Amino acid sequence: MSDKLVIFAEESSDVTNLPDAKNTLRPWKVLVVDDDQDVHEVTKFGLKGLTFLNQPLELLHAFSAAEALKVLQSTPNIAVVLLDVVMETDHAGLDLVHIIREELQLKNTRIVLRTGQPGYAPEIEIIQKYDINDYKNKADLTRTRLFTTVTSAIRSYSEITTLDTSRKGLERIVLASSALITLHGTRELANGIITQLAALLSIAAEGMICFKQNTDTHTEEEEEFSIVAASGDLDPPSHDAIILDNNGNVQAMLVEAASKRRSIKNEYACVLFFPSECGNDMFLYLDIQRPLIETEEQLLEVFCSNISVCLDNASILDRLHNYAYFDSLLDIPNRVSLAKHIDQVMLEKIENQAIVLIDIDHFSEVNDTLGTDSGDELLRLVANRLREKLPEDVFIFRVSGDTFGLLGPQQLTTPSEINKILLQPFDLFGDDLTISTTQGIYILKDANISGTNVIKRANIALKRAKTVVRGESVEYTHEMERETHQRMLLLQGLRKAHAESELYLAYQPQVDIRTGKVNGLEALMRWKTKTGTMITPDQFIPVAESSGLIIPLGEWVIDTALRDIEYLEKRYNQQLQIGINISPAQFRHPNFLQMLQEKLDKFPLPAEQIEFEVTESVAMMDTDKVRDILQVIHNSGARVAIDDFGTGFSCLSYLETLNFDRLKIDKSFIDKMLSQSTGTHIPEMIINLGKDLKMDVIAEGVETEEQIQRLKALSCFEVQGYFFAKPMELTQLEQWLQNRPA
Incomplete structure (x- = not known):
């Protein structure tokens, strides 16, 4: 919106079909109140043909105070009352003054007392007691003095009325702005503007608000205006994207305002122009049926400045509504x-x-x-x-x-x-x-x-x-929602468990079956609630991975495992290898290597004692990225094992392209070694594959002596499983280590 919103163009409009030109200047209304017919005639003769402040005079006549009261009650905007004192009674005129000021509340109307019997109403006393503006003796009112008296009264009335109009107008503007700013959206605001503007100018709400897209594709004759609000006779059946071709006068004024990009007016209507930075100019057409006076034009400028703020708010609301309910792409x-x-x-x-x-x-x-x-x-x-x-x-x-x-x-x-x-x-x-x-x-x-x-x-x-x-x-299905709800509760419980230290690490020994020596430990995360309930890893690990909680949990596991293995080494003087599981989500995390290096720096353990276990799904990630990460891990001296080998990714070419150190045979293959004569085929293939690729092999889930003997026969000598020990908390592990022969 421009700073000066209402700047009317020169009145050179070529609009045709307007009403016949008349003297449309509003006359000053002067009420002559006197019970003497001659006084009326003399006043009429004395003021005939004269103009006052460039406007004509309209004389109204009343022959008694009662008759004058009726005229005052029915006729608005009476500027001056030339009032006789003595009529029905000796004080009829003075009584009427009281009624005019107190009952009718006509504070702006100028009252000039005229008396032919000054003795009945002493001048000083009257001026002090009654709210009148002048006191004249009829005998002294020559034509010149009458003209001077009326002119002075009209000038006073004009100035007071202007000030009063401005004050009331500003009050209306404040109230209107408060009302408008609460409206939501451009269309609702537009309707409110017409109503409030009509009230400000004391005219009927006959108008419309249009928007016009700024394009160069239309000539003046083809200008298209979309109506967003209209009232009175201008209200069409539909407000959406209407071409204004049914009212030539309105169309012509809108086109002129659009071409001049300024507000315009004539004696019967005005178009207010509101330029828009977003390309949709707004036009307000108002049917006023009379010329605007200077005070009204000034009030319009103030009013429209306030409208601009409301329009900005409405535009913001429209945009917010659009953003809230529509996809912008x-x-x-x-x-x-x-x-x-x-x-x-x-x-x-x-x-x-x-x-x-x-x-x-x-x-x-x-x-x-x-x-x-x-x-x-x-x-x-x-x-x-x-x-x-x-x-x-x-x-x-x-x-x-x-x-x-x-x-x-x-x-x-x-x-x-x-x-x-x-x-x-x-x-x-x-x-x-x-x-x-x-x-x-x-x-x-x-x-x-x-x-x-x-x-x-x-x-x-x-x-x-x-x-x-x-x-x-x-x-x-409802079953799906129940499962989802359970997962949500599980996730909430897991977050709380992590915060309140309900999670702990259990360690399962890895044993050389040739010597019985404990070579290492695998760190396994466990969850035991405060009530003693154990939540199994296959329940909470997938939830942690899908929610991203596995990232802080995985860091906690690394930190705790390295601290515990450092403690065990100092306590028992054993160089145990520690296996730490790494989730694919951790492996993909951009800060994984930085976090890993910080942990390795924190605990001064020989890096070759640390083995990170990953699943085969890691091989499905970007090969170059995986290779780079593995290289950094190997450069630190740590090792990398493939956990649950054979249960996941089917293509084995990654074993040659990616640098792994050990294969872990999954428990499901070890279980089959007991039930089938051919149950050793897959473990044997994995063991031979490890030998060919110069990788170590360890069997998981070993529970029986028979499995031990079959693995020995296949030359797989490292195992872990219940045959030797279940996963144990650190204190239990210490007891187990103490009870083992050296």
């Missing part, structure tokens, strides 16, 4: 809007409705390999195709990153219908790209559930689908 409704639509569907009890969440599989790879611009373009292509192919009664939303939401009839949102639409290749900057999607479905049945909870349930189904198998769809 795809120009479709967002998650909040979806929740509101679901609430409305529930309220209207529309049957057979479903919500489907559609997640684009491996979308992050598009961003990583082709760039975020390609990722954004793919999202636009998906949104556009859904809009083009789905029926109108299926609503489309962007719920989050690469997840879309559909809300519509169940038969139109089935997985087969959606796949039919999305499996066709997309033209991504000239290249064909085929995508697959994973879908979570919730059928709207429970009328007592909110839109937010509906989305939550659909998201539970989507997460289950992504966990089970990508590219498929899963429909929500």
Whole structure:
């Protein structure tokens, strides 16, 4: 908005079809009150043809105080009352003065007492006692003196009225601004502006507010204005994007104001111009049916300055509303809007409705390999195709990153219908790209559930689908929510357990079966609640990994394990190797190596005594990155083992390309050595593979003498398992070590 909002252009408008030009100057109203007809005639003759402050005079006549009272009650804006003192009674005029000031509250009207019998009303006493503005003897009022008296009274009335109008106008502006600033949105504000402006000028609310897009594609004859608010006869049936072609006068004034980019006015209307920095200029057309006086123009300027603040607030509210309910990238409704639509569907009890969440599989790879611009373009292509192919009664939303939401009839949102639409290749900057999607479905049945909870349930189904198998769809069940709730409670409990030291490390010995010597220990995290309940690792470790809590927990494990092994070495003078499990989430963390080096520096142990155990899933990460991390670990002197070998990643080529030190045979393969004659095949293959690659091999989960003998026969001499010891707390481990022969 410009600093000076209301600057009227020169009145050279070419607007046609205006009413005939008349003397539209408002006359000064002067009421002559006297019971003598001759006085009326003389006054009329004395003031005939004269103008006062460039405006004509309008004489009103009353022949008694009672008649004058009726005129005063029915006629507004009487400037001067020429009042006789003696009429029905000796003090009828003086009594009327009291009524004018006290009962009618006409404080601005100038009262000039005229008397032909001065003795009945001494001048000094009257002026002191009554609120009058002048006192004249009828015999002294020549034409010149009458003109001077009336002119002086009118000038006084004009100045007082101007001040009063300004004061009241400013009060109205303050009140109006307070009222307008509470309105939400541009459309609501626009209606309020017309109402408040009409009240300020004391005119009927006949007007409209329009916006015009600043473009160079239209001539003046083709100017398009969109009405956002209108009142009175200008109120059309619809306010949305109307071309103003039904009222030539209004259109002409709007076009002129737009071309001059200034406010304009004529004797019957005005157009106020509000330039916009965002490209949508605002115009306020007001049908005033009379010229504006100078005071009103000044008030308009103040009023419009306040409007600019309100408009800024309304624009901010509109933008916030848009941000709150629409996705700016795809120009479709967002998650909040979806929740509101679901609430409305529930309220209207529309049957057979479903919500489907559609997640684009491996979308992050598009961003990583082709760039975020390609990722954004793919999202636009998906949104556009859904809009083009789905029926109108299926609503489309962007719920989050690469997840879309559909809300519509169940038969139109089935997985087969959606796949039919999305499996066709997309033209991504000239290249064909085929995508697959994973879908979570919730059928709207429970009328007592909110839109937010509906989305939550659909998201539970989507997460289950992504966990089970990508590219498929899963429909929500209550069992899924119960499981999710249990996981949430478990996560909350795990956070609390970490904060309150309910977690501890247990150590399982690793033994050389040829000599019985303890070569090392594996550190295993355990959780025992304050009530004594044990929570198994297969329950809480996946929760910790999926939530990211594994990062601080993993750091705590490393710190605790290194401190304990340092203590054992000093206490028992044994060089034990410590095996510490590293989660794939830890391995991927950007600060992993820095954290690792800090821990190695903190505890002055020989690095070769430290072995970090990772699962085969690490090999599925970026090969170069994994190789670099392993190299840094080996440079420190520490070792790296592959835990649960043979149960995960099927391609063994990573064993040659990545630098590992030891293979750990999973317990599931060791268990089969007892039940099948062929149960040794896989352990034998792993042992031979380790020999060929010059890697050490250790068997996990060894529980029986028979397993020991079979492993000896296969030349696997390092084992850990219940045959020797279960995982033990540090104090139990100390007792176990003390009871072992040297």
